[in-house]
Amino acid sequence: MNSSWYIPAGSADAPYSVAVTPESAGWSECGLHVLDLGTDGTVALQTGDTEVMILPLAGGGSVECADDVFELGTRTSVFDGPADMVYLGVGQSYVVTGHGRIAVCAARASRSLPNRRRAAADVPVELRGAGNCSRQVHNFGTADTFEADSLIACEVITPGGNWSSYPAHKHDEDSYVESQLEEIYYFEIDDSPAGTPGFGYHRVFGTPARPIEVLEEVRTGDVVLVPHGYHGPSIAAPGHHMYYLNVMAGSGPERAWRICDNPDHTWLRASWDHQEIDPRLPMRTNRGV
Numbered sequence: 001m002n003s004s005w006y007i008p009a010g011s012a013d014a015p016y017s018v019a020v021t022p023e024s025a026g027w028s029e030c031g032l033h034v035l036d037l038g039t040d041g042t043v044a045l046q047t048g049d050t051e052v053m054i055l056p057l058a059g060g061g062s063v064e065c066a067d068d069v070f071e072l073g074t075r076t077s078v079f080d081g082p083a084d085m086v087y088l089g090v091g092q093s094y095v096v097t098g099h100g101r102i103a104v105c106a107a108r109a110s111r112s113l114p115n116r117r118r119a120a121a122d123v124p125v126e127l128r129g130a131g132n133c134s135r136q137v138h139n140f141g142t143a144d145t146f147e148a149d150s151l152i153a154c155e156v157i158t159p160g161g162n163w164s165s166y167p168a169h170k171h172d173e174d175s176y177v178e179s180q181l182e183e184i185y186y187f188e189i190d191d192s193p194a195g196t197p198g199f200g201y202h203r204v205f206g207t208p209a210r211p212i213e214v215l216e217e218v219r220t221g222d223v224v225l226v227p228h229g230y231h232g233p234s235i236a237a238p239g240h241h242m243y244y245l246n247v248m249a250g251s252g253p254e255r256a257w258r259i260c261d262n263p264d265h266t267w268l269r270a271s272w273d274h275q276e277i278d279p280r281l282p283m284r285t286n287r288g289v
Contacts, residue, residue: 017221053140105151202232
């Protein structure tokens with residue numbers, strides 16, 4: 001199914017491999033750029049009216065802003081444990097220098113907060129779900145672990161054959177049980193042991209009042225946008241671990257991630273009480289995760 005909410009890899013112009021802005025997405029708050037710096041590159045950027053979280057996907061380098069230089073240690077791939085992250089507030093010019101792929105998560109912001117670096121070793125790693133719904137979450141920029149004005153971001157690793165973002169859930173209205181948040185899913189899929197490219201699937205579906213229907217096969221570099229509605233599952237094909245970077249923001253008064261499950265599937269959570277976490281998690285890497 002080809003949807004306007006699906007952005008295939010290779011759709012952006014150099015130096016970007018991904019370029020999502022509020023304007024291109026048709027919404028108001030969040031965006032994502034992935035810089036492709038090659039073996040050695042430098043790109044000058046501005047935060048404008050957004051705050052940003054910058055982290056290497058595969059590669060490393062530095063971020064220079066005013067009198068500060070923040071290092072981004074190298075990680076081999078998105079499956080190599082958490083990454084260093086640099087936060088920059090609104091209204092600033094900065095330069096990213098390095099190699100490989102560097103993600104710039106962005107959201108419109110009204111408060112100016114201090115620039116700072118979060119080391120990979122300080123990123124909380126969470127194991128969610130159980131059985132074949134087990135996944136690993138790197139909470140480098142979530143609302144309860146890192147201060148920002150509006151931007152919420154994290155990374156999720158789903159072992160091959162598992163389902164994540166499941167039960168399907170939504171966050172498209174402000175209430176005491178739900179937050180209104182736009183969301184970006186950026187995917188990378190692990191190759192097989194033989195080196196063949198991997199794939200997975202991702203679904204978004206709506207309510208009778210706000211219909212939407214997205215079901216896409218996703219591969220490395222693909223993006224799925226979630227403007228509203230239930231989203232999930234994200235399914236990793238057997239033999240291929242799935243990674244996704246989530247970028248979220250909303251226009252509500254509170255920076256929070258509150259969700260409502262699809263009522264048809266929320267029963268599943270109770271079944272995890274009697275299952276073990278997938279023994280492949282946490283994924284052990286040379287970064288110590």
